[in-house]
Amino acid sequence: MGKTPGKTLLDKPAVAPKPPEFNFSQRADSKQPQLPVRNMALKQHSILPGFGLTMGFTLFYLSLIVLIPLAGLLLKSATISWDQFYAAVTDPQVVASYKITFGASLVAASVNAVFGLAVAWVLVRYSFPGKNVIDAMVDLPFAMPTAVSGIALTALYAPNGWIGRWLDPLGIEVAYTQLGIMVALTFIGLPFVVRTLQPALEDLDVEIEEAAASLGATRLQTFVRVIFPAIMPALLTGFALAFARALGEYGSVVFISGNLPMKTQIVPLLIMTKLEQYNYAEAAAIAVVALGASFAVLLFINIMQWWSRRYAAA
Amino acid sequence: MVGTATIKRTENVRCRAAAATTESRWVRWLLIGVSLTFLGLFLAMPLAAVFAQAFSRGWAMYVRSLGDSDALSAIRLTLLVALIAVPVNTVFGVAAAWAIAKFQFFGKSVLITLIDLPYSVSPVISGLVLVLLFGRQGWLGPWLEARGIHVVFAVSGIVLATLFVTFPFVARELIPLMQAQGTEEEEAARLLGASGWQTFRRVTLPNIKWGLLYGVILCNARAMGEFGAVSVVSGHIRGETNTMPLHVEVLYNEYNTTAAFAVASLLALLALVTLVLKSVLQWKTGEQLAPEEQGYTGD
Numbered sequence: 001m002g003k004t005p006g007k008t009l010l011d012k013p014a015v016a017p018k019p020p021e022f023n024f025s026q027r028a029d030s031k032q033p034q035l036p037v038r039n040m041a042l043k044q045h046s047i048l049p050g051f052g053l054t055m056g057f058t059l060f061y062l063s064l065i066v067l068i069p070l071a072g073l074l075l076k077s078a079t080i081s082w083d084q085f086y087a088a089v090t091d092p093q094v095v096a097s098y099k100i101t102f103g104a105s106l107v108a109a110s111v112n113a114v115f116g117l118a119v120a121w122v123l124v125r126y127s128f129p130g131k132n133v134i135d136a137m138v139d140l141p142f143a144m145p146t147a148v149s150g151i152a153l154t155a156l157y158a159p160n161g162w163i164g165r166w167l168d169p170l171g172i173e174v175a176y177t178q179l180g181i182m183v184a185l186t187f188i189g190l191p192f193v194v195r196t197l198q199p200a201l202e203d204l205d206v207e208i209e210e211a212a213a214s215l216g217a218t219r220l221q222t223f224v225r226v227i228f229p230a231i232m233p234a235l236l237t238g239f240a241l242a243f244a245r246a247l248g249e250y251g252s253v254v255f256i257s258g259n260l261p262m263k264t265q266i267v268p269l270l271i272m273t274k275l276e277q278y279n280y281a282e283a284a285a286i287a288v289v290a291l292g293a294s295f296a297v298l299l300f301i302n303i304m305q306w307w308s309r310r311y312a313a314a
Numbered sequence: 315m316v317g318t319a320t321i322k323r324t325e326n327v328r329c330r331a332a333a334a335t336t337e338s339r340w341v342r343w344l345l346i347g348v349s350l351t352f353l354g355l356f357l358a359m360p361l362a363a364v365f366a367q368a369f370s371r372g373w374a375m376y377v378r379s380l381g382d383s384d385a386l387s388a389i390r391l392t393l394l395v396a397l398i399a400v401p402v403n404t405v406f407g408v409a410a411a412w413a414i415a416k417f418q419f420f421g422k423s424v425l426i427t428l429i430d431l432p433y434s435v436s437p438v439i440s441g442l443v444l445v446l447l448f449g450r451q452g453w454l455g456p457w458l459e460a461r462g463i464h465v466v467f468a469v470s471g472i473v474l475a476t477l478f479v480t481f482p483f484v485a486r487e488l489i490p491l492m493q494a495q496g497t498e499e500e501e502a503a504r505l506l507g508a509s510g511w512q513t514f515r516r517v518t519l520p521n522i523k524w525g526l527l528y529g530v531i532l533c534n535a536r537a538m539g540e541f542g543a544v545s546v547v548s549g550h551i552r553g554e555t556n557t558m559p560l561h562v563e564v565l566y567n568e569y570n571t572t573a574a575f576a577v578a579s580l581l582a583l584l585a586l587v588t589l590v591l592k593s594v595l596q597w598k599t600g601e602q603l604a605p606e607e608q609g610y611t612g613d
Binding site: 042043044046047048049050051053054055057058061062065066067068069070072073075076115118119121122123125126128132134136137138139140141142143144145146147148149151152153155156161162163186187190206209210213219222244247248249250251254255267268269271272275278280283284287290291294295297298 | 335336337338341342345346348349350352353355356357358359360361363364367406409410412413414416417418419420421425428429431432434435436437438439442443444445446447449451452453474477478481497500501504505509510513514532535538539540541542545546558559560562563566571574575578581582584585586588589590592593
């Protein structure tokens, strides 16, 4: 879309993208009445170039890398009949892996909701030596490759590991049990709750707390009745994000879980096992169900964010 | 005199207000203690364990593990994959952010949601879709293989998987930043006679450079560290299709723990460098960069 700037100004009686104070296009527009049709256009006019090029490339690359492969997954799972599909996704071993994945993700997200709230609160409200370093370290599970986290956690919680050797005499086994899956999923979900809660806590108006205090509320009452409702949407969003991430997690779990069918086999591991048996259709069917679950959680998160924005606006 | 009295009174009020809006000392220390214990258990100990295990049999063994030819080829492959995936996704991210942030069009929020898709797809499923498409029983696999192009169990498959999982990183960082900056500066540049490319290079790029760098750093960390998706398509051929995370897995499963942790320690170092750069950039730009988990929210 190579146009000279002068020509663009004369040729295009454009509707400005949003009405700024500095609106040169209105001058060109003012002679002729604005056509209502223009608001129905797919794209509003702009004097900036490159829309066709960048949009074209975006759509092409998006289709090539993301959309076509994902469509291929749906098509593959459609190559088997509905009965076969149903049999594949309701096989006892598969159902057991759903339960393990869901249960462990739920426990991990809950642990993170409780301790993440404490961490976010401490990082926002208090000051203590080393706070900035600790704040930066919260992102470690994002930055650390999952395979590294996986073998590190396994080494820690194995019966002779730094933590495992204290739990072993108590009869608590972590590595190669469901507890180990929960530990790994807690690790990878930790930043989500903290990082969603931090801005929400920072945005809290201290005056409301002062008002609560001056009306005779104790600190605990202020927290339960004033602060907690205000940060509730952020807490739920963080919880759901940690949960969504845990549902699909593979690398950090594969080493610590032990991969025992019906006991410690999570859904991604089961898909991997099916792939290794060249059972592509069943792998695709299970993947479609898992993908559906992730999208449902994503939808929930979007609704939650809409709610929290409305809450902030009210 | 009046002035000092007022200052004193405000200070008093502030002290009392602070007392009413903070917790008692022991609650504060209890919360700090609980938080630090939790973080120590879940963050510091795994990180320390990586380095402790890597050096458990001494420096010489560490160096020998990293100098192994399979380890070296894994390092080379990881660098190669990142060198392809990061620039390609950066170009895409800038293009997508330009189209989305600088123009008003129908279906914008749908497009943003589609760009976010790879965040919510399990890594294993990301790899699976490539196998279904390019594998021997896949739609394109036989056609490509007849022409001597191998994707599954080959380097090109690893690159494709990495492109998929790191797809949204740069775009997600730039879209909110460029939306917040608006279009007025670019419009002014165009009116003053700058070409489209000049406008981008002289006006837009300086405005977004830190956000862009931030996105590139996060994209690179994921590209080098990706495990699940790459694991599905790689086939684990030693010295050929093993990236560093895959080599860690192979060594670990062979009970070659020290060597596995030696390679892992390089990846942990990469994570630490990423965190440092991230903090520096956040500090430099005064927190205007969006925290990356927003990418997961489809916001």
